[in-house]
Amino acid sequence: MSQDIYVVIEHLRGQVADISYTMLAGARELSPAAGGKVVAVLLGHNAKDLAKDFAADQVLYLDHAALAEFTSDAYQLALADLIGKDQPRAILFGNTSIGADVASVLSMRLGLPLVNSCRSFTSNAKFISQICGGKIMAEGELPSPTALVTMVPGGYSPDQGRSVDSPPIAESAVPALEALRVTLSKYIEPESADVDISKEPLLIAVGRGIQNQDNIELADALAQAIGGVVCASRPVIDQGWLSTSRLVGKSGKQVKPKVYFAMGISGAPEHVEAITQSGTIIAVNTDPKAPIFDIAKYGVQMDLFELVEVLTGQLKAKV
Amino acid sequence: MNIVVLIKLVPDLVEELTIDSGGAGLDLTFARWIINEFDDHALEQGILLKERHGGTVTVVAPDLEGADDVLFTAAAKDADRLIKVKGDFTMANNHALARAFSAIIKDLQADLILTGVQAHNDLDGSAGPLLAECLQLPYVGYVSGVAVNDGKSTIRKEYPGGLLAEMEVALPTVLGIQAAEQPPRYVAVSKVRQAMKTSSIEELDASDLNPDGAAEIGRMFQPEAAAHAEMIEGSPEEVSAKLVGLFKELGVL
Numbered sequence: 001m002s003q004d005i006y007v008v009i010e011h012l013r014g015q016v017a018d019i020s021y022t023m024l025a026g027a028r029e030l031s032p033a034a035g036g037k038v039v040a041v042l043l044g045h046n047a048k049d050l051a052k053d054f055a056a057d058q059v060l061y062l063d064h065a066a067l068a069e070f071t072s073d074a075y076q077l078a079l080a081d082l083i084g085k086d087q088p089r090a091i092l093f094g095n096t097s098i099g100a101d102v103a104s105v106l107s108m109r110l111g112l113p114l115v116n117s118c119r120s121f122t123s124n125a126k127f128i129s130q131i132c133g134g135k136i137m138a139e140g141e142l143p144s145p146t147a148l149v150t151m152v153p154g155g156y157s158p159d160q161g162r163s164v165d166s167p168p169i170a171e172s173a174v175p176a177l178e179a180l181r182v183t184l185s186k187y188i189e190p191e192s193a194d195v196d197i198s199k200e201p202l203l204i205a206v207g208r209g210i211q212n213q214d215n216i217e218l219a220d221a222l223a224q225a226i227g228g229v230v231c232a233s234r235p236v237i238d239q240g241w242l243s244t245s246r247l248v249g250k251s252g253k254q255v256k257p258k259v260y261f262a263m264g265i266s267g268a269p270e271h272v273e274a275i276t277q278s279g280t281i282i283a284v285n286t287d288p289k290a291p292i293f294d295i296a297k298y299g300v301q302m303d304l305f306e307l308v309e310v311l312t313g314q315l316k317a318k319v
Numbered sequence: 320m321n322i323v324v325l326i327k328l329v330p331d332l333v334e335e336l337t338i339d340s341g342g343a344g345l346d347l348t349f350a351r352w353i354i355n356e357f358d359d360h361a362l363e364q365g366i367l368l369k370e371r372h373g374g375t376v377t378v379v380a381p382d383l384e385g386a387d388d389v390l391f392t393a394a395a396k397d398a399d400r401l402i403k404v405k406g407d408f409t410m411a412n413n414h415a416l417a418r419a420f421s422a423i424i425k426d427l428q429a430d431l432i433l434t435g436v437q438a439h440n441d442l443d444g445s446a447g448p449l450l451a452e453c454l455q456l457p458y459v460g461y462v463s464g465v466a467v468n469d470g471k472s473t474i475r476k477e478y479p480g481g482l483l484a485e486m487e488v489a490l491p492t493v494l495g496i497q498a499a500e501q502p503p504r505y506v507a508v509s510k511v512r513q514a515m516k517t518s519s520i521e522e523l524d525a526s527d528l529n530p531d532g533a534a535e536i537g538r539m540f541q542p543e544a545a546a547h548a549e550m551i552e553g554s555p556e557e558v559s560a561k562l563v564g565l566f567k568e569l570g571v572l
Contacts, residue, residue: 012478071486072459097461097478100437100495104444107532108417108452114444115534127534130542132439133332136345137542143534150444181457181489185473190481202571226572238360239502244481251461251477251497259571280569282562283548291544298565299548300558311559318563318572 001087001145003036007056008043008079008091010098012070013187016050019094023151024055024161026121027092030142033125034089040167041091043067043078048169055163060170066177072101073182080109081175087146092118095150097251103150113143120155130154133268134291153273193245195229201258202228203278205248207271208235209264209285209304216241218308219263225315231255233271249274263304267292320374320467322365323427324398325420325434327446328352328383328408332439336541343536345440347409352385357435363499364465365433366396372467375399377427379420381408387520394514395506401518406525412443414532419525420446421453429491431472436460436495443533451493459488460495 005027010017020040027038037057042050044061045068051059062082066074079102083091093099095117107114119130121142129138130152142149197203204223210216216230223230231246231253248255250270256277263284265271272295275281283296284304293299300307330336330350339346365376377400378393380386390401404423408416424432432454434447451458463483464475467490476484477497488494551561566572 012482017479069484073457097476100445101448101458101460104413104448105452105458107444108414108449111532113532113534116441116444126537129442131442132330132336132345135332135336135541136338136539138442138536138539140534140537147534181492182459183487185485185487188475188483188485190483226566228571235356238498247481251479251481253480259566259569281548282565291542293548293550294542294544294546296548299550300562301550301552302555302558306555307558310555311562314556314559314563315566315572 002089003034004039004088005031005034005036006039006041006088006091008041008093008099009050009054010094010096011044011047011050014050017094017096018158019096019151019153021055021158021161022153022156023092023094025156025158026118026151028055028161029123029156030090030121030125033123036089039088041082043075051169052166053162053164054167055161056167058170059167060172062172062174064174064177066180067174069184070098071180071182071184072105073180074177075102076105076109077177078174080106082172083110083112083146089145090142090147090149093148093150095152099150103148107148112146112148114148114150115143116150118149118151130269133266134272152269154269191243191245193243197229197231197246197248198253198255200229202226203231203255203257203260204228205231205233205260205262205265206236207233207262207265210236213239213241218305222308222312222315225312228261233265233268262292262296263308265292266290267295320368320372320430321428322368322374322376323424323429323432324358324362324365324376324378324393325424325432325446325450326358326362326378326380326389327355327416327435327438328381328385328389329355329438329440338539338541342538344410344539352383354389355435355438357437357496359503360499361433361435361496362393362396362398363501363503364496366398366504367500368431368465368467369397377402379404379423381411381416382406383408390520391514391518392506392511394518395510396504401520403520403522404525405522406528408528411528412530412533413441413446413449414443415528415530416446417449417453418529421450422526423523424450425454431467431490432456432493433496434493436462436497442536445495447493447495454493457488457492458495459486459492461497462494463496463498464500465494
């Protein structure tokens with residue numbers, strides 16, 4: 001048993017994901033109270049080179065051909081074995097397509113408590129989780145003796161988890177990874193898009209508040225009048241009203257326009273994490289408590305349908 | 320093919336959320352329980368697979384207010400079997416839900432178990448992977464496409480930036496659905512009413528709701544934003560004029 005904080009590094013096709021650095025920053029906040037080290041846990045195959053800028057005291061590297069690319073089954077087996085042997089104070093995962101496939105399964109398999117959607121830690125080892133679309137925070141003592149945690153972005157900047165020095169690397173034994181039930185066949189590249197929203201200076205974003213497909217025209221008209229590009233949050237894309245290439249959010253694009261004009265978007269954490277690099281966010285929403293107003297520079301509390309045509313008309317008159 | 324869809328009901332976020340007098344939980348006295356939106360996608364994916372391959376869709380939901388509506392709506396979308404799991408689920412966490420549902424789903428001989436990838440009140444992990452482990456089945460989440468052939472499933476898993484992974488998963492399996500291959504279908508209220516007359520809901524008792532595996536919550540609170548937007552007020556015309564000015568100032572007009 002140790003008081004170390006383990007961070008399961010997430011990487012995809014040779015690229016370490018930002019959430020890994022966010023978690024390392026969280027682990028650094030947690031480790032003084034726990035009284036242990038920050039240990040980056042890297043699973044892969046011939047992937048040691050990825051461990052170069054982790055703000056960790058140590059890297060544990062698990063190498064196996066079956067870990068070359070992420071699959072839930074292989075990661076679960078390797079990590080269950082590691083956690084069973086080392087029994088660290090906590091293991092941090094991303095609340096992502098990688099971490100969320102593993103953490104809950106390990107909680108049930110190993111009988112260890114799980115804290116989900118943790119945004120930050122306090123200096124006295126409490127977790128603060130973000131639930132209900134960012135409207136509620138839940139705080140508690142980090143469960144003992146070993147806690148599994150999934151983390152969301154927002155509490156720490158990834159830069160806080162980067163270091164110029166490379167921490168020492170130790171290899172850790174990998175158990176037999178056999179009879180795997182999940183295998184990767186191939187990666188499918190994103191469809192090539194007519195526009196790359198991550199490079200556009202002015203984005204007109206629509207969310208659930210746009211209500212139906214016909215209303216997308218209103219956003220299009222506004223975008224045309226001002227010279228911007230329309231993009232959307234997940235509910236709009238899932239309805240098929242706009243193509244996936246226009247998705248802003250956790251599973252879509254990160255954007256950094258000069259101006260992000262958000263209409264009918266409440267500001268769920270999965271969306272917000274992808275727009276924080278925007279120059280100026282302007283939000284239109286009927287709900288005065290919508291979380292989008294907490295990150296927007298300017299806000300309009302109004303039904304978007306009352307506003308959008310008037311605004312489009314005025315823009316047309318000016319241009 | 321036996322397809323089981325696990326549905327979790329969640330408090331509607333459109334309603335005002337309040338913290339209970341104990342300060343460590345939500346006050347759910349007047350909560351409006353609705354289907355977790357990702358579970359709606361899981362149901363749609365299940366119906367699509369039934370249309371493609373034949374078989375049955377069994378929908379399982381916890382006994383919370385609104386469960387009957389959700390189940391009959393599923394029947395109107397052509398689900399075959401409706402099961403309501405009896406028990407006090409108001410405060411049940413996902414570990415308890417997964418254990419209770421696994422006991423029931425075990426008997427259903429499912430080839431494929433679909434559920435939403437997550438729900439907004441998942442404080443102790445997500446229901447899908449917890450359930451998978453109770454059933455000792457593989458799990459893959461963030462799935463937005465499923466094909467079934469030769470005793471295995473071929474799925475598409477979403478990664479950030481629009482990247483997809485195609486994976487093969489042995490059946491039976493539990494899949495956490497991020498998005499169905501098409502938007503959840505709309506059914507008219509009249510069709511739901513008809514389903515109420517023609518289909519029935521089976522009620523099964525949950526085994527002990529064992530919540531072990533979650534952290535204790537000391538307090539809940541509504542986040543205080545570090546900043547708040549500067550609000551632009553006035554009539555639509557006035558607000559528009561101010562916005563046009565702002566766009567100019569910000570150099571995008």
